[in-house]
Amino acid sequence: MKGKTCCVTGHRDLPQNEINKIKTALAHEIDAAVTDGFTCFMSGFADGVDQYFVELVLERKQTTPALELIAVIPYRKRLDSLNKKTRTRELLEACADVVVIQEKYLPSVYSHRNRYMVEHSDRVIAVYDGRETGGTAKTIRFTHRMKKELRDVSVNKELSRAERIAEFVQQIKNPYHFKCGRFTVQASFSAEGATLEECIKGILR
Known part of the structure; x- marks a missing residue:
């Protein structure tokens, strides 16, 4: 690796309304x-x-060919998985x-992997x-211990009730059948069944 090197760390689960920012x-x-002077x-x-981050660096590489992108993959099967998807395979192929x-x-x-990058x-x-x-929090702490330069991009995690519900549904895909930890939750509705309030009262007796 030539020149100065910059890496990124960050969350996978970002609020939808924050992604463009x-x-x-x-x-x-x-x-x-x-x-x-980072290349x-x-x-x-x-x-x-x-x-x-990868997509943005590659956009800039079109006008600054000297830029290099390095992919740091945690283990072999993760690389295999990335190569099975057209989008991520193309991103990997563009890496130096x-x-x-x-x-x-x-x-x-x-x-x-995070330690290697820092x-x-x-x-x-x-x-x-x-x-x-x-x-991400662990990587930030390690960055401080290594006395490396840290640049913060803050994420606003304050969402409205409607945004929290929408994000929850996006994450679980099916609100009627999903996993919560090691438990499987299955929801169904019946006009003749007990109300939610009655079910909760039954549990709390």
Whole structure:
């Protein structure tokens, strides 16, 4: 990797009403990095922020061919999965290099991927909504420990009731049959059945 390197970390589950703002802010940070002499950009290729970052870097590569994009994939089967989808396969093919952290999946593999990117970067862009747990929060803490430059893109997680409902339905796909942790929830309605209030009273007796 030549020149200064910048990587990204961020959430996969972003509020729909924030995505365009996040893309604009990411574009601004990428442009600022290019102006500051960064020529290499790394992404872990997760859904959400990572792939938005990839698309934005590749857009800029069209006018600045010296830019390089490095894909840092946590394990081999994840790479295989990305290659099965036309969109992500094309993004991978546009990368200067693809780094696979390890061959087999282990629970710690995502932490290892994030650590690799921070260790090999001079600047980290973090798209972050303030939550204290998860991979993005851990990566930010590691960035501070490594004394690397951190640039924040904040996410507004305050949604209206209607937006929260819409996002919940989008995530679970089928509101009548979905999983909550290790439990499967199946909902049905009957004109002759008990009301929700009566069911709750029955549970609380």
